[in-house]
Every structure is written in structure tokens, then in C-alpha cells.
Amino acid sequence: MAHVGNGSTAAEDEDCFEDAYDRIPAACQMDLHSAIQETQCALNLVLNDKFSEALELLRPWRRDSMYHALGYSSILVMQATMTFEQRDIQAAMVTIKEALQTCQRFRKRNSVVGSISSLISKQTNLQEEEMHAEICYAECLLQKATLTFVQDENMISFIKGGIKIRTSYQIYKECQNRLNESQDEASDSFRQFEGGVKLGIGSFNLMLSLLPQRILRLLEFIGFSGNRGFGLSQLREGASSHSLRAILCSLTLLFYNTYVSLILGTGEGNLVEAEALLEPYQQKYPKGSIILFYSARIATLRGNFEKARARYEECISSQQEWKQIHHLCYWELMWAHSYQQDWTKAYYYADLLCKESRWSKAIYVYQKAAILSMMSEEEVKKTGEDIVELFRQVEGLKQRLAGKSIPTEKFAVRKSRRYKAANPVPLLIPALEMMYVWNGFTIVGKRGDSTEALLVTIETAEEQLRNDATPSEFHPDDSCLVQMLKGLCLKHLGRLLQAELCFTQVLSSEARIRYDHYLVPFTLYELGLLYKQQGDLAKATTYIENAKTNYKDYSMESRLHFRIHAALNSLKGTPVSTP
Template sequence: METKDESLQQVNLDPPGENALSPKMDLESTLKECSSALELFLNNRFADSLALLKPRKSESMYHAMGYSSILVMQAGMTFDPKDMDAAMRSLGEALQTCQKCRKKTGIMETLTSLFYRQPVENLTEEEMHAELCYAEVLLQKASLTFLDESIISFIKGGMRIRNSYQIYKDCQALVNAKEDMEKQMRSHKHFTGGVNMGIGSFNLMLSLLPTRVIRMMEFLGFSGDREVGLSQLRDGAASGSLRSILSTLTLLMFHLYITVILGIGDGNLDEAEALLEPYAEKFPNGALMLFYTARIALLKGNFTYAQEKFLACIAAQEEWRQIHHLCYWELMWAYSFEQNWSEAYRYADLLSKESKWSQAVYVSQKAAILSMLPEEEVTKLGENVVDLYRQVDGLRLRIAGKSIPTEKFAAKKAQRYSSSNPVKLVVPALEMMYVWNGFNVVGKRPKLTESLLTTLENAEEQLREDPNPSEYHLDDQCVIQLLKGLCQRNLGRLVQAELCFNYVISSEKDIKHDNYLVPFTMFELGLLHKEKGDIETAITVMENAKTNYKDYSMESRLHFRIHAALNTMGSFSAKLPPSRTPA
């Protein structure tokens, strides 16, 4: 079997016109041409990649899957309803194309079960790949339901992907049963690599879910093991198959995003760097490679280098403006971490004007950043913070009837500006930084952490001297104490951090509006106890936060973080009953 490089020498990278189609391709030729389309994509030639795949997407399962995969990626980056609809239509067509290539069954077999899946015995090589492609397209279709973080969406998505999961398990059984698959199948590495990617993704995704959802998933036949998932994906990334890049991108997404937003920021940055290196060498100007290089630098605290690479990513291509928007988002945070609010505003402003992904979040973020600047500078920019906050609620999206948690949070914070006498938020940009787990990133730079602490202490002093405290006064004090505690903990001052956290928790009965503060603070206090080595107290406090608090802002996000934190504390957590009294 030729390598990708060898196949590129034989396959013309210029996509053919639709009238230039040769007779139906065999599986080997199909894999070669789809590898060529992948090379085009990684070289920023997105339209050419689609053009190469499009003519055969009604007859070739791999062309159909590749074509729909690109549209799904585009939809995930834009959140544009038109892109979402196009991706869903393409996925439906891809399922039909894959179905045509699957093993034919009788009508009685088809009606046997609501959760029908194909038998896997005695499949031809092409039929085996058809099973794999069918499962992969089903998984992608389900992924479009996972764009918000609510528990309900994960349950619905879980129901929809059961068939995909069972097919992947059947394909894995085939790999395990056929030890001489390499001799029997010329395309064995592509099949095995696809199984690695699918089984690995499922295990990793399921391992992230909170306990109550996992119990439901297990009842439906699912199981998830983080280490198994990582191992399978690593094998897939190293397989040299068509899907190696998908396994690599899944691992990068896990290490660089999922562990930060839905976890405790414990992604393996060294592994991410090693996984990315061969692709960065082969596609030095590839937008995805530049983007992930910059993201790794950001998470390591190398903000200047990250900014340079994000700008290089923007300059690398103009075809997909959505990638520019991803870079604007990251640049906004890179400058926010340095408290360079003028530059941070520049990218927040670009997002609010260009991106459709979440206008409520972008406008709220823009207003939050402007709130950190002197009023005269805001006036020079021609902006009005009050007007911006009053726009937020009307910009919210609903996906499958559900509000996006971060938009809901932003709208709730913006309510303070809706009255005729608006009450300013105290440190809104720093509070949003916490929502996205940015304090853990800044924590790698002690001087910048000290600078954040100074900003918080100044805000605290202003609150203390306020002659006319508002109804939000105590809530604002507690926001500051939570963020101060994070800075103190990151600087190794655990006693001071604990005092800050305990201030928030002791104020529980008097907090009027920010109902998220106490459970989130308890979680941070649990991490502090873990850092001190007191695992039993850490688990008790976190279980307390999980069990005794409901219906607060970003509840599901905290449950994901608690689940991730408890997993790092090993089997000991399973031996402790959940606490029923507040800490």
C-alpha cells in the first residue's frame, strides 16, 4: 500500500470537473483520491477539497463522508443556521450513500429492532468499510446536537449515537477476530485506524460525562474509559491511515480545549506538541497547524508567541473567514491575560461585527472589556457600555429549544444595565475570564497573576469606599473574593486563598443574584484541599457542591469540572458517601 506521499505523486491534486468522471473507482483508488482531498484541505485549499469530493459523493462512501465532514466542521465554526442545515442535509445524503454499500438484509431482519444494526459476519472488504463509514457519519450527525453543554442535549445525543457505537464495537470485534487482517485486506490500516478513531472517541467522550449521565448511558449499553479512549486514539494517530489526522485532531481538542473548558486544565501539552509536530512540518502554512501551535503556546503561558502564531494563521488563508474568528477569540483572551484591554477590545469588536457564532457572548465580552478601560478612552472609541449590555439578551440563540449556558450567564449579568439606573459590574472581564477557566492559564505567569491580584484589590477598595452600596454590593464583594482566591492559590498562598473562598461560602445566605458563586467556590476550595494533600476533604467539599446546589448559572459546566477533578483523585472518591450538609 502506498503512503500518502506516494499516492499524491499519482493522483492529480486539481479536482476534476463533474463531466470528467472515470468509471466507478475501486476501494483502493477511492482511498487514494480522498487522501488527496485531505491534503488539499490541510493546505488551506478548502473549496478545491470539496470540489474533488463532490462528484462522487453519491456513489462513494468515502467521498460522501469526507464531503459532509468538511461541511460539519464549517457549521461548527459558524453556528450559521444555513451552514447547519447544509451539513445536516449532507450527512443525510452520506448515510444513504453508505447504506447502499452495506450488506443487504431482508425486511424481517430490518424490522427486528428499533435499534437495528447490520450483522458483521462474512462481510466483504468494501462492506466492512461501509459499516465504518456509516458509523462515522452517524457520529457526526449526533455531534451537531452537542453544541451546548446541557445535560439534556448529551442524553439526546447519546440516544442517537447508540447505533453508531454498536457498529464500532462490531468493527472492533472484526479487528480482534481477524489477526491476519493485514494479509487479507490491502486497506487494513485504514479500517483499523477508523476503528481506533471511533472507539477512542466514544470512550473519551463518555468518560467526560457526569456520573448521573454515565449511569443512564451504561443502562443503554454504553461504557467509557478515559485511558482506553486515549490509547485507541494514539494508535489511530500513529496508524498512517486516512483517519490519522482525525484521531490527532480529537486528541488535540481534548488536551487543548475540553480539559480547559469542561475539566481542570490537566491536558497533556507535551503530547499535543508531539502529535502536531509532523503535520506542522509537512504543512507549515496550514491554518489548522498554525492555530493549534498558537493554542499550545497560549496554554503554556507564552502569550507573545501565541499572538504571533494566531496572526500568522489569519494571514495564511482568506477562504474560511471562520478560522479568522477563532483566532480573534484567542487573541482577545491572550491580550486579556496581559490586561492589555485596548488590544483585547480590538478583537472583541471584530468578533461582534463579523462572527455569527454567539453574538450575545461577543457583545457581552466587548462590553466587559470596555468596562476595564478608563471612561474617557471608551468615549474616544465611540462606545457606550450600557447600550452594549442592553443588547445582550436580545441576541441570545436557542439550539434545539435550549439556551446556550454562557449566553444565559452573560444575559443575567447584563440585567444590571436594563433599568433606568444601571449598576456597573465590578470586574466583568475578569469574571468572564474565570468562566472560561483563564485563571489557570494566567497562573503559569506569576507576574501577570500578581497584576490581576492588584486589579482585584483596587476594585475591592472601591467597593469598600462606595458611599451608596447597591443591592449587588455583597455579590460583587464575593466575586472579587473568589477571583482573589484563585490568584492567591496560583501564587502558592494557600492560607490566604482559603480565607477568600471561605468568605464567599459564609456569605451564602446573603447573596442575592449570583447564585453560581457558592457551588463554584466550593469546587475551587476542593481543588485547594487537593493541592494541600487533604484528598478526603477535597472530595467531601466537591460532592457537597454537586449534591446540595441546583438551578444555578452554568450548573452543567461545574458538574463536568467536578467529575474531572474527582477522576484525578482515583478510586478513593468512590468510597466516600456524598455529604448532605453544606461545608
């Protein structure tokens, strides 16, 4: 391949690399270096919300350049996974298949995974291209696996997706071996290759390390392994590099610290690191919706809900091309208002999600009904909504992903079945229960005023149950839910002995629970964390292990096992995240 034929100087090339949204070179021919540089230009456009322009830049070369193919397919895959529209998924699948074919043309011949150690010598560009083709091919395989899970519901598709992931993992391991053998390489091409390896190996190790031990043992049998510390170090090194994938390493770490560690861990995301990672990109892309979104998310996790809401609203107004980013903001705004019990505004965003987003209609409708349940009769009347009818819709909206029902949807369906009866017994504080499902009490706990206000609402529900003259069959379950949530509020307010009494009250009522069996193992886990906070690590371990080994077949079991895995790691002295 030849170089970009636009007569640009090295200094001009550097301008393109940093400020692609100001000037894009017109490429006549393309070599590896120029392809990486132009893909960086497209990435800059994406980060400045110029999605169509990024696609236009990449489109002409997507069948002749592996990096253009990868960049083009990445944007369409991202769009498809955000919209869940079948036409977007099909368009992305066609593109990713073309991208794999493009990458395959540059790969070493007669090799499924390839032995990378024999691919490169410094003198030959062809071998250099083969090296990059392996990384690009591995990334494309992961994208195709993602689309496979989203597109089809059957188990065959699930297995096919798993095979693609395993092949991708093997390629990354081979590439890492090559990297370890060549520490003296100093070319820009090699640094770009190194960035790709660090992104892949780091992401695989980090995500595999989150898996509960029983799942990980099975995966280790077929060649997977996960080391959290190593994964984080690889991603941090990649984020600090000057490679094309530096921003992708940063975004992976941001996602881990602001979402994964909260939903699948103990809620101890490293916000100091998240802020440091985001800071240079805030300078570079001050109005970029992705950067604004993460800035808002960090503010939420800090308990600064007012700042978070302002940033989410700024993110919404920053671009109109990809409405799906608006939907992410609506979800977060719904919770930001819920944390402060501004149910009218929370309902507004839940209603928008029901009308506009295809991600999970069952969750959105359940969430809207749950929020309405927290409002006064007069407020509900103003909305024109029928709470009972909304709950009855939930079951029919359930979907499947990768051949499996989605756990949170299953939970919503099961809870909404209370409304099937002719005279349903209303759920007591359903919006607060869902807040717990998403680990929201950990976030509200950063704000004493909001936690106190939640405690007042929970104690009002407790009083309502106490004064119930004709307790229903759901009374014991509702009482246990109230005690667990009350215990969480008391824990975050520093009233640890009272919190312990609430948790032990749930455990002593185990035999009376008829439907919400998830409450006992989750309470055991929370009590374990409480003992950890008090410094009694032996007692903490006992209670968390009890939740792990003695309970099964309850709602959101897999979610709790992720959290248990993170908690036990922290108790063993293996930090889940840096303080």
C-alpha cells in the first residue's frame, strides 16, 4: 500500500490526529500508518458527536483498510446495541462480516489464530500489517459476538457467540506473547499494536475476574482466566499511551468504575481514577456527549445530584443525531430524581423511556408504575395513568437475550403478578425496592439528607403495615423488605446497631416469607458487609459465605453472586478497587 497522497507534512498530520473535527485529509491511497491516523480522525469526530461525518470519512476505505473497516463497523455496532432496532442490527451484522473479511485478507495465511511470534520483522511492512490484522480481527470477532447475542434468542446463537469470544481471546493471548518477546520495539506502528493488545488483554482479564468462582472454574477449563489487578494495570498503561486505543482503554476503565463495580460489585468504584481519566478529554471534547455523560455519572456517584442533573441535560442538548444517548440520560435522570424522591420528575423520564426506547419495555413500564405507586392519588390522577393496568402489561413485554430471560425483567414480571387478581394487593414501596436492585442505596448513602428522607418514607410504610387490620398473604414479605431497606438507610447514617437489628429481624422471619425469597440471601450479604464495616472480618465472611452456599433459585441470584464474589475478594485482602 502507498501513503496518503495529499502532500501533508508531519506537522499537518499531527494536527489531523488531534483536531480531526477541524480538518480531514483527502486520501488518495492508504498505508497502515495513514489508516490508523485517519481512523483516529474518525474517532475524534465521534467524540465530538459528528457520527455521520465519522462514517463518511471511513466508508470509502472500509473494504480496503482493516482500520477503516474496524472503525466503520464499531460505530454501526454501537448504534445497533443502543437502538435494539432490527434494521440497525442487521445493517451492523452485514458490516461486521465485511470487516472480518477485510481483516482476514491481511492476516497470516494458513492460520486460524496464528502464531504471532513469527509474524513480524522490523524490515517488512507486510508482516507488520499481519500483526495489526490479528488485533483488528480479534476486535471484530468480539463485535460480532455482541451482535449475535442481541440478534437471536436461541441457544445455538449463544454457543456461536461464545466460540467467537474464545477465538478472540486466543488471538489476544498470542499477540501478548509477541509483545512480551519484543520489548525493544519503538516504532509508532508497534506502539499502536501494543495499545490494541493492552485494551484486549486488559478488558478480558478485568471482566473475567468479575465472574463468580463457579462460572470461572468452568471457563478456566476451556482456556479462560482472569486477573483483576493485571487487567486494570494493562488498561491503565493503555490509557496513558499515545495509541489510537488510549481513549478506548480510558472509557473501559470509566465504565468499570462508574457502572460495573456498582451493579456487579460492592459499590466501591474508584472515582478519583475516573475523574483523572476523564479530565484530559473534558478539555479536548468539552461538549462531547459521551464525555458529558460520564462527568454527570461521576457527579451522581459523588452524591451531587443537582450537578449530575445539569450535566445530563447538557448532554441531551449537545447533540440530536443519536437519540439513544438521550435515553441513557433519561434513565439516569429518572434515578437522580428518584434518589431525592421527586417522583413527578422521575415519572416524566420513566414515561419518556416507555415511549422512545426499545431497550427493555418491561423494565420501563414496571419502573413507571413503581414510581406512580410512590405518588399521591391526586398526583397520579393528573398523569391519567392506570397503575394496575401498567403492572399488568409488564409480563407481555418480557424479552430474551442470548436465549435467556433478563434477570431484572424476570424480577419485574414476578413482582407485577400481584396485580393479576381482581382485587390486587398493591406493592408497598416498589420504586425503593428497584432502587436497591440497582444498588442505588449505596449512591443515596453519600447524601445524609436524602438518606434521612428515604428512611422517613420507609418508616411510614412500616407504620402502614403495623396498622394493617387485615394482613394479606404478602404481609410477611413486605415487612421483611421494609426492614432490609430500613437497615440499609441506618447503616449509611452510621446507626450500625439499629441496622443490625433490622437485618436480623429479616433473617428471623425467613420461614414466614412466601414469595420474595431473595430477601434472605441479600440480607445475609448486607449483614456481612455491615460486619466488615465494623472490622469483624470473620463474622462478615461467615454471613456472606452462608448467602453464597445455602441458597439457590431466587430472584437475581446471579447478580448477588457477582456481588458476593467482589465482597469475598475484598475480605481476603484482594481489593476490588483502589480506595
